[in-house]
Amino acid sequence: MFEKFTQDARAVVRGAVAHADRTGAAAAGEPELLLALLDRTDSPAAVALGALGVHERRQSVADALAAVRRRGGVSSADAAALAGLGIDVEEIVARVEREHGVGALAAAEPAGRRKRVRGSLTAEAKSVLERSLRIALGRGDRHIGDEHLLIALTAGTGPAAAVLADHGVTHDAVLRVLARAAAGG
Numbered sequence: 001m002f003e004k005f006t007q008d009a010r011a012v013v014r015g016a017v018a019h020a021d022r023t024g025a026a027a028a029g030e031p032e033l034l035l036a037l038l039d040r041t042d043s044p045a046a047v048a049l050g051a052l053g054v055h056e057r058r059q060s061v062a063d064a065l066a067a068v069r070r071r072g073g074v075s076s077a078d079a080a081a082l083a084g085l086g087i088d089v090e091e092i093v094a095r096v097e098r099e100h101g102v103g104a105l106a107a108a109e110p111a112g113r114r115k116r117v118r119g120s121l122t123a124e125a126k127s128v129l130e131r132s133l134r135i136a137l138g139r140g141d142r143h144i145g146d147e148h149l150l151i152a153l154t155a156g157t158g159p160a161a162a163v164l165a166d167h168g169v170t171h172d173a174v175l176r177v178l179a180r181a182a183a184g185g
Helices: 007-023 030-039 044-051 055-070 076-084 089-100 123-138 146-155 159-166 171-182
Strands: none
Touching (some): 030 123, 030 159, 055 076, 076 159, 146 159
8 A cells, every 4th residue: 555655645654653753652643643744844735734724733733632642542522521521531640640650641652562663553543544545546546645644634533633623624624625726726
């Protein structure tokens, strides 16, 4: 499948792995894919994210992704839903961090596992790549570009889609902006 990736899409995957290395994550996941997409400046996904105002809010997106990671993958929407049930996710995180140290739920290496293989992706990130292939095929494209990765991220229910939605970026909005760009407008 990777041979169908454009240079932009390959750069996103490499960038995601680099983000994981910098943060000490066990593997590159959806948050790292989104951060790598935000690093792009002259590609179809970069144009779409720029048109949706995400580049101007990059730091806010990065902070939100870090918060999700700190909470062990629990999105703001999930935390709000749990709060409705009387469960204070922030209090739970604080208790865990008091006992086990800051960032314990965002552990760089899961307990009992070997050190990660350089360049590995989480199952969720692999799912995004597979979804991007299905999206490209469904659109009749012969390649997988970074725009397909962006569509795949927003089509999912993971942390990247949740953070983007919190910033007003939905799957439908991404599709509209990409369609307008393809039509030359």
